[in-house]
Amino acid sequence: MALVVTARSPVEAQSSLLRRGFSRARLGRGAMRWLTSGSAIAYGLALVAESVARVAQSAESAGFAALAVGAIAIALIVSACVATWLTRRSDAGLLLAVTLAVVLVAFRAIATAVLLALYLAPLAEVVEAALGLLVLGCLVWAATATLVGPRANAPATAAETQLFRRVAMVTALVIFGAGLSGVEVRAIGASWACVGAFPDCNGLGLLPLGRDPLADLQLYHRLLAYVTLGLVGWLAVEAFRTQGARLGRASSILLGCTILEGGVGGLSVSLSNPPLGQVLHTAAAAATWSAAVTLVALSQRSRVRAFSRSRVSGRASLCGEILPGRTRERENARTRERKAVAYVQLTKPRVMSLLLATTAAAMIIAARGMPSVGVFLATLLGGALMSGGAGAINHYVDRDIDPLMGRTAWRPIPSGVISPRAALRFGIGLAVLASAVFIAFVNVLAWLLALVGLLGYVFIYTLWLKRSTPSNIVIGGAAGAIPPLVGWAAVNGEIGSLTAWYLFAIIFFWTPPHFWALSLLIRKHYERAGIPMLPVVRGEDETRRQIVLYSLLLVVLTLVLSPFGMMGPIYFAAAAVLGGLFIRNAVRLWRQATPQAARQLYLYSILYLFALFAAMAVDRVVS
Known part of the structure; x- marks a missing residue:
């Protein structure tokens, strides 16, 4: 055998x-x-x-x-x-x-x-x-x-799907902000600032703002909750209408959690915030936030649908399709990285850094020391978001002239990395989020000033003055001079101090020589795009003379703060040295008329503003 x-x-x-x-x-x-x-x-x-x-x-x-x-x-x-x-x-x-x-x-x-x-x-x-x-x-x-694996949505246009995703992300951010504002209400003892049956507050109606700071904080939290409910309701309707059953169910769960959280919160306020009500409100808030993140995650799953299928088929067949799948994965990763960098570029981070520096210095000056850490961080966060929103909207408005200028042709919209509509939505979203931060954590006056800065930059300067008059920078510079007022209002709740307006005036007079030095370097670009900057309309010689004139006015303005008792000797010494160097660079540009001199003045002007406001903050604290 x-x-x-x-x-x-x-x-x-x-x-x-x-x-x-x-x-x-x-x-x-x-x-x-x-x-x-x-x-x-x-x-x-x-x-x-x-x-x-x-x-x-x-x-x-x-x-x-x-x-x-x-x-x-x-x-x-x-x-x-x-x-x-x-x-x-x-x-x-x-x-x-x-x-x-x-x-x-x-x-x-x-x-x-x-x-x-x-x-x-x-x-x-x-x-x-x-x-x-x-x-x-x-x-x-x-x-x-x-x-949950990737799944095809119901028949919907790409625009409808993108809009749903964007609104879902904004809603999640608003829910996050509402949660934090609720925590702040509890942390500083504002939970008991409104008495009576919800939604009434102290017998004064639905939103009696401006009567009591603690009550205002709770009322702003309620306002965010109302906005959240409206956004979630829209998502629930739109999901069943265009996005299919899966996202419809997820949106319904989010709507239910939002209503439950609001009901628990309202009942808790009506019962004077018993301990059980606080715990249930926290649990409902965690459930609402989880449902919002789940909805955002589900709405994004269709993005990887084709790639996921190619990977499965590649494993099953053990053929050479694995390599193209990995190549597509790397390409997708590089695309996401480029888009992430482009969205950061939309916010104009270098401009933002200057605005935040002047805001922070103004807050320290107003408080004569370090202000409340919470207000300080919230103001800077809100200012960064508002500045970024203004920058993104500016990119959208200037999309027709940016390709004509070598300095801006690489920007996200003309380079094709981000669509104009996406940039506009991003800018508006940042502005809305900034408004929520200011209202919830700072005060209404600071928010109004920041909003005025955005509207002035976008509508008065970008849409009107920039394209119509060589005095665009002189008048439009007021928008960039508002951040110190925002910082002052965040600390003191008012802007009646003469010091606050001197800070505004310093940036107002600093702006023309700073931007005119840049315009001398890229005059041909402005000319090609049809922008009536001063060197294009009145010539380079006149521009250099105007730079010297405004530099002298700027330095004189900075020096009078000490004789008037607004600043001390430390600031005066720093302002004298920094101002002398500024005038020297301006006069050198006037005499030499070279691109190198213009570039040197432009770069020094940035350092000058940082150093001057830092000297103000140090002097105010020490003095």
Whole structure:
């Protein structure tokens, strides 16, 4: 009897390897689903447990329970991160979400401890809540990515889909802002500023703003909640109309969570904020934020649909299609990077840095020291968003002339990286978000001034003066001079001080020599685009004379602050030295009439403004 041993054919061996590989892949995907969803649920429960411990400070068991739930959540988050790095390293989005969650958890603990050590308990509570929501958002995004695969939407135009995605992202940001404003209301004790049955406030009606600062803070939180409800309602209707059942169900869940959160909040206010109401409001807020992140994640899933299918077919066939799939992945990654950089470019970061520097200095001058950290950071954040929004809208308005100028032909819109409509929506979105920050965390006057700056820059300067008169910079410079007024109003709630208006005037007179020096360098570009800048209309000689004149006026203006008692000797010495160098560079440009002299004055003028306002801040604090 002979024993016959037959070897499996290469095809059978390959098929067996494929079956084992797909089985392990299914097990890995199942484990990742459990880990990501479990970590998201556990962390949400940890946030609720922290709220219970906060309102029940006398009960030690509540604190221990919160620590235990938090430890379990952190263990699951770390496990999900490790598992992703080991098994799903090629999934860049998932990897980023879980890794960022781990980093934010650590940063949250450190930042809260530092702020508490500095006796900044209200700010610590706001920062803790903000970072906690960000961690929860990362985990919910990761869970959505592992639980839900790409799926085709209902028949909808590309414009409808893009609009839905953009509104979903804006809604999530507004929900995040509303959550933070609610935390601030609780942290500074404004929860009890409005009494009576919701939505009434102290018997004065729906939104009696301007009567009490604490009540105003709560009313602004309510206003954000009303805006959130309107946005979520639009998403729910639009999802069922154009986006299909999956996004329709997700939008309905978000709408239900939003209504539940608002109902709990209103009932809690009507009952004078009992501890149970505070805990339930926190739980509903976490659920609403999670639902918003889920909706955004689902709305983005169709972007990777074609790529995901090509990867699956490539694995199944074991053919050469894997390489094109990876090439497409790299191309998609590079495209996303270019778009991210382009969106940053839309905000004009160099211009923004100057505006924020003058805002920060004005706040320090107004407070005669470091102002409230919360107001300081909120004002800078709101100012950055408003400045970025103005810059993006400016890109949209100038899209017809930017290709004609060598200096601006590389901008995101003329280069084709970002569409004009996307840039406009981005700018408006930033302005809306800035308004929410100013109203919720600073004050209405600072918001109105910042909004006036945006409107003046876009409508008065960009749309009107820039294209119609050589005095465009002289008059339009008022828009760029508003940030010090914003900073002053953020600290003092008024702009009646003469010092505040001197800060405004300094930037107003600084703007013409700064921009005219630049226009001398790129005169031909302005001429090609038909922009009536001063060198184009009146010639370079006249421009250089005007630069000297405005430089003299600027330096004289900066020096009179000390004799009038607005600044001290430290500032006067710095202003004299800096002003002397400014005049020297202006006179050199007038005499030499060279591009090198124009460039030197342009670059020095930027340093001059930074240094002058820094000297003001130092002098005001020391004096």
